[in-house]
Amino acid sequence: MKNLLQKFFVLSSLFVILGSLFFSPVNALAAEKNAKINVMTFNLRYLNDSDASPHTWEERRSTVRQVIRKEQADIIGTQEAVYQQVKDVANDLPNYKWIGQGREGGNEGEFMSIFYNENRFTPLEYDHFWLSDTPDVVGSISWGNTIPRMVTWVKFLDTKSNEEFYFVNTHFDHMSEKAREKSAELISERVKEFDQDLPILLTGDFNAGPDSVPHDILLNEGGFVDTFTAAGKTINKELGTFNGYDDPTGGGADNRIDWILSKGNVTIDTSEIVNYRKNGQYPSDHFPVLSEVTF
DSSP states (O other): OHHHHHHHHHHHHHHHHHHHHHSOHHHHHHTTTTOOEEEEEEEOOOOOSOOOTTOSHHHHHHHHHHHHHHTTOSEEEEESOOHHHHHHHHHHOTTEEEEOOBTTSTTOSOBOOEEEETTTEEEEEEEEEESSSSTTSTTOOOTTOSSOOEEEEEEEEETTTTEEEEEEEEEOOSSOHHHHHHHHHHHHHHGGGSOTTSOEEEEEEOSSOTTSHHHHHHHHTSOOEEHHHHOSEEESTTOOSBOTTTOTTTTOGGGOOEEEEEESSOEEEEEEEOOOOBTTBOSSSBOOEEEEEEO
């Protein structure tokens, strides 16, 4: 009996050793290396008194929450939301945290907030800069735009894959073509200061179509890829993204003014213009865009 027990313990130890070799934490981590991330860009339409029912913010608020949850967005670059809206979205999405500030400083003006699933992503560093000749001056204006335009960026750790990456969010000027082009040039230069070994995701309302000069600058000078055209599968490619609360086509494909761009070792599985409506109600005057990516 003693010899039999000794043999049993020897065999058990052998299985433990073999198990540790084949199922080590390193291998378990490697299995998560291709973890997919659902990235969204979403112009939320600023809070105002002029939007008629059913498109007031209070009416749309629950629809915004529904579309984000429905699409299972992991990380979202939002544009136009003022502080009250940012707080509302944060309250409606309890598993998300956000980073951002008003374009006029502090809580003043519209935010380029980045919402992220706090159970998956850890912010490592973040900052803001303004789209002007003096990008480090809060609220600065150049190039013909009459309101400040800015960028919020965050360096994240994806705890699911143990990968680090940058997420950059912006909103280009709606009136000045020069401002949009100079903004694209500035972002192309600024991201060169990031760790070039890490992937970069850039979201925003660029107020320009896919055949525009700013798009060309970001792809050719900035080294970005348009996830909508590079995706293995594209959904609603015939649509644009500005619906104005009344155009289900979003203005058509030439009016795709909201983009998700990527740079570095990023694979784009699927991209979609999300034309979700609830009983005829649009979540915003822009359709959100969603891309499923892996690093």
